Amino acid sequence: MTTLPFAGVRAVLFDLDGTLIDSAPDLGAAVDGMRVRRGLPSLALDRYRSRAGSGARGMLQVAFGVSPDHGDYPALKEEFFEAYDGCLTQRTQAFAGVDELLGALVARGLPWGVVTNKSQRFAIPITRSMEVFSSAAVMICGDTTPHTKPHPEPLFEAARQLGVAPQHCIYIGDDERDILAGKAAGMPTVAARYGYLGHGADVGTWRADAEISSPTELLKLLELA
Incomplete structure (x- = not known):
């Protein structure tokens, strides 16, 4: 029986x-x-991975130990954006199981979409370069509305564009702000444990309605597997 x-x-x-x-x-x-x-030694990808969900803020903290209140941060951020513009589709790929998951949703007639804090500058080129996103019904980026997650407005906007009441949408994310945003929007929430999670994250404290360890586990929650 499906969980309520x-x-x-x-x-x-x-x-x-x-x-x-x-x-x-x-x-x-x-x-x-x-x-x-700058003549500094290269760092292993694992050093960056746990902070990837924080975008420029996380990457610059790992690479240079600077936070947004540092005087050099604005210039470093813009330099990072330019560098990322030049490579954002070179190594990025969908997680294993995402194709199967999204294909199953489409086959069952369930519309799906993306709500991200990533700006359109980066999110649109990335998703357009990947065939798996061709069936997305909505794409809400960090600058689509005046707010970013954990504010619920981006999720409300996605629901409006889909013509579905928020309480009939489900939101899946790998950061606490995703769960906070989903709850604030009145949506059931699922924590993606296979994602970046955030530095020092304790997923159990997020109080998501469910947790999944792989994309296809969502199908079981929705009784689509």
Whole structure:
């Protein structure tokens, strides 16, 4: 029997980085190149992976130990954006099982979409370069609305564009802000344990309605497997 929070689901919404795609290799390569150009030693991808969900903030913290309140941060951030622009589709790929998951949703007539804090500048080229996103019914980026997650407005906008009430959407993400946003929007939430999770994350404290260790486990929750 389907767990109550997932009864009546009419649309499925996903975070992007760390949930549908593994973008850490390109994010890490962009900022690591900045280190190398400064004569600093290259860092292993594993050093960057856990902070990949934080975008520029996370990458610059790992590479240079700077946070947004540092005087050099704005210039480093723009340099990082330029570097990432040049490599954002070179190594990024969908997580294993995502093709199967999204294909199953489409086959069952369940519309799906993306709600990400990644700006359109990066999210649109990446998703357009990957065939798996051709069936997406909605794409909400970090600059689509005046707010970013954990504010619920991006999720509300996705629901509006789909024509589905928020309580009939489900949201899946790999960061606590995804779960906070989903709950604030009145959507059942699922934590993607296979994703980046965030530095020092304790997923059990997020209070998501469910947790999955692979993309296809979502099909079992929705009784589609």
